[in-house]
Amino acid sequence: MSWLFGYGRGNQQPQQPDLSQFGIPSQQGGGAGGAGDPNDPNLSKAEKKVMEAYRFDSSALERAAQAAKELEKSKNAKEALELSKLQEVTRQHEYQSKIKEYEAHIAQMQVEQKKTEGEEKRKYLQEETRQHQSRAQYQDQLSRKRYEDQLAQQQRQNEDNLKKQEESVAKQEAMRKATIEHEMDLRHKNEMKRVEAELKAKAKVDRENRDLTLEQIRLKASEHRITIMEGIKTAGTVIGQGAQAMLTDWNKVATAAAGFSLLALGVYTAKGATGVSARYIEARLGKPSLVRETSRFSFLEALKHPFDTLKQMRAKQSDALSGIILAPQLEERLRDIAIATKNTKHNKGLYRNILMHGPPGTGKTMFAKKLAKHSNMDYAILTGGDIAPMGRDGVTAVHKVFDWANSTHKGLILFIDEADAFLRKRSSENISEDLRATLNAFLYRTGEQSGKFMMVLASNTPEQFDWAVNDRLDEMVEFDIPAIAERERLIRLYFDKFVLQPASEGIRRLKVDNFDYSALCSKMAKITDGMSGREIAKLGVAWQAAAYASDTGILTEKMVLDRCYDAIKQHKQKVEWQSEQERREAKSIYHSEKEDSYIPILEGDGKAK
Template sequence: MSWLFGYNKGQQAPPLVPGLPVPPPGGDGDGDKNKPKDKWSNFDPTGLERAAKAARELDQSRHAKEALQLAKMQEETLHLEQQVKIKEYEGALEQLKSEQIRVQAEERRKTLNEETKQNQARAQYQDKLARQRYEDQLRQQQHLNEENLRKQEESVQKQEAMRRATVEHEMELRHKNEMLRIEAEARARAKVERENADIIREQIRLKATEHRQTVLESIKTAGTVFGEGFRAFVSDWDKVTATATGLTLLALGIYSAKNATGVAGRFIEARLGKPSLVRDTSRITVVEAIKHPIKVSRRLFSRIQDALEGVVLSPKLEERVRDIAIATRNTKRNKGLYRNILMYGPPGTGKTLFAKKLATHSGMDYAIMTGGDVAPMGRDGVTAMHKVFDWASTSKRGLLLFVDEADAFLRKRATEKISEDLRATLNAFLYRTGEQSNKFMLVLASNQPEQFDWAINDRIDEIVNFDLPGLAERERLVRLYFDKYVLKPASEGKQRLKVAQFDYGKKCSELATITEGMSGREISKLGVAWQAAAYASEDGILTEAMIDARVDDAVRQHKQKMEWLKAEAKEGDKGTSKNPLQHLLEGTPV
């Protein structure tokens, strides 16, 4: 009921109550303006008067009770609004406190992070300083050690020089003393000999006389004994007859033993000995078993290997040669007739290696001969060729006869370049290979198969072209030989070889692209060159730059060889048909 007690100037007037007279406007403020201001200067007494008047009028009004209820409700509403505002204020205070706590926690966390960073930076700086101090100490210590070592070496060299000078001086003095002693002894001996010359001559004369008498008596005694024995032997006819018979039988035994030994030796040589035309063989001979028993025993108990183990070929060629290997192995198991094979292509493409693997995989022995060894034998070539096939036919496991550079003696007989001896040897070869055999298998390798005699082509059952390796095959070859000649020796630690840190797989892929046109043999020589480069270095470490240098040299040499081959092909190309060397250059079959 605050409106009953009056309001200050500027306050809102109380609401109008129906039935009550409108209170008069605020009092005369003009009179109050001149009054002195004190602590009650803002108090308006006219409000109390109006309130009293309104109260009296209200008591007389018939709506007094409703006005009182309305005023009471307004007071309660104001009171509730004030309570709500108080609660909102208290909530705002609590929220402000929470925000302050959160901000303080965030500031504390930032402070801790900053302190942690500063501590880490301080620790890193201290660690850096400690490492730097340690490195300085190491350098100083190393410098001191080098200085001490240099001083020790100088001291040792001085001591060694002094010792050498002392020893030389002692030897010189000893030599002088020895010469003086020898000279004195020689003088004394000469003096004694001059004084005792007569006595010495008499002693020599007496010794010679005694020796002469002893020899004469021995001769007389031996003659007497031999004469009596011979006289007794001649006088007894039975002893003479027995002696003559014994000597005759002894001579006959020596002659028979000599001839029998020769025949047995020739038989062993023909059956077990390696013929002169065979360069290499896995067949065990008597001489090899005696010389290398451990190697022979390992070969006997070796396991059967895969025919393509260590051989890198294109997928199509690999599939074909694997079929040949399986067929050969099954032929050997079933004791069937072997099929003859011709392998042609550029040098170093794996023909010889596959022939050895094929024999090992099939459980057969292999023998390698080259066509260049046949022509120099002349008239002995026919006999040597028959010995080869006789020796091959005695193999119990079956023999794979590999003829490398076969075009050297199996060329056309109609040409005038072939000699009579070589033609006779070729006829012997054709005679021994006229029919397929279950004892040996013939594998020919050539770079110029078009030069073969037609009869040779008639004896071939399979023709396989070994071409230069492609990109994928070159990468496999590079990885194979890099692992064999570099990584494996470096990992074992048995050799003076280490490898620097770089991406080996990426490097092998790059090298496979660079070595385009190179054969498998040339890539294998690259592996050996890398190993040799590491051995030639001061620390034994093979770096990427060393590998690149060796590859550049190999590529440059390969290009030079190809230029020589092209020049030779142009000189040899007389007709319209291509020279075999051009086929090798272009990679096309002949």
């Protein structure tokens, strides 16, 4: 084991260090007072420090050598050597592992560096793209500004030209008018001169022929008087002879009386038959004057509109809620009503009367038409506003409507819109006697349920109905303003109907710009809170009008939103008007009630207190 300590076997002494480079003479051996002794007083401080650096404890080497000898003599020397080799191999493996870790760390750093470079490159490309887009947008804005300036300049030039043309036309018109007035003045003067000359000539002739004219007038008067007297004598003679002959012959008197009686009977019978026939023809072939719209077949309407009549006859049954978007609970309830009505028609049962109330434009009339088509029935639409102004003729008109409804063989849905206009309360409302009589006639004809027609009332203020009217209603359905989900479905429906379908079919020149329709419809559904289905349908027509009004015929996202914001603004204005009207009505009712409740208290002298 002597290799562990750097010297061979035996009792060899360690070599002394070479101190000649420090100016110290080297000496073999070396006792306490030799040249290599650091305690030598002749050495300087620096030389002593150098000596201290090269001095070592030889006893430790001796002890190590002694231990090595004992270890060689030991029987475990081989195992110790193997153990030291294994330790050395382990240290080598650890060193290799650290090298590999270091290499992996370097590779990871290179990957991170490449990722960083790629991210920087991507950011650079994005920034470059953004700069290109900004530059393109700026150039587009400049071109649009130049185009708008050109249009404004062209418009100003056109206005100037139009103004000059109008001034020129006005001058020419003034000149023409002055010329015409001058010509008329001259013509009038000439005419007056001519008339004056003619009158003077006629007056002169009349003065000269005055005696002859008077003689002619006398002759004509004498002849006329003689003719009248002869006619009177002849008529008196004929009538007297006839009366004498009739009075002397009683058979002629009886014959004349019978003839006059038969003539009166024939006139009365013809008049009655004509009235009955007219009422029958009106009930079967025509429609009452109160009915605004109907799908029932009419011979007169078929002659007026043959193609529409043929189209209605070929129309097939459809779903009662097709094209109608309502709340899910309301749709379920209306579907049940449609199924019940269809089965009632099929089983020839008695129809139920329905009241549909709610704000205007929520789909009441549309559902009534769809219900009639779904049930294979006819529909007739009339409005209460037409009945109220009829006065005493309202009773006859109401009876005609119900007679016409009872004459149907297919079944009829009688839809009365704005029914509160003439079905008001009789106790608390100041209604006229004619309107009261009309209401009583309506109550008389609807006292029992019918198997011929189904009555559907629609009103925005159902609280104004008379109690007897409410008693005749079997079911009441409330139509409310659509919520956000229904508004989005309505907007998508009308956007597809009024914009996408015409654009895909190539109708006229309607085109649609490239934008996200779905996101736009969702956005509009959120901002159109409070709008009815009719207002949203009108919004679809406004989109079409915006595209037709543009120069290119292309409907852009900005145009769609602008029309939507305009509709929202108009809706808010209508709501404000309605609120002001309700406040005024409430105020007038308050004052009227206050005046009615005033009771004067009389003092002793009879004056009101």
